[in-house]
Amino acid sequence: MVSIIVVFPKAEDARNIRNILVRNGYQVSAVCTSGAQVLQAADDLGEGIVVCGYKYADMMYTQLKEYLPAGFEMLLIASGHVLEMCPDREIVRLALPLKVHDMVNTLEMMYSNMARRRRRERNKPKVRTEEEKQLIADAKKLLMERNHMTEEEAHRYMQKCSMDSGTNLVETAQIVFTLMKY
8 A cells, every 4th residue: 555644834733634545445654744854754755655745944845856765656636826826837736725624535636646667677688688688598599509409499498497487587587597607
């Protein structure tokens, strides 16, 4: 589950937002009144959503967004006038007066977007270093020389061994080297 940090300059406002979120099934990790508190909580959490007002004792929302770790998104709750002046299109915005239904739906949308982004990152192919590429090429070459395979056959053989053993292609290349080198 994604962590939520609530930050408003007035502690009572922050607690009220937290209570609304908790009543609607969300887990709030931190309730803050300053940007520094948010940054400290964010460093401990790694990723999440910051639900916030636009101004705190030590900074504005734009500065907070700039300093937040990469895995965090921001939901800005402010008056329509403030929201019109928000230049950052990555900040999700809700206008006051706040409707609980709108906030819950917006958070669900943000959760979905974060989950989709995590899945995309997980499914992105890993970039191999030059040493890893060379190791795979050398293992294929060794298979081609010793077993009279074509390059395609050697590659398919290594892929099949990799899948059968549950290792990645680089580890399989190392195994081929270890077993066949001598």
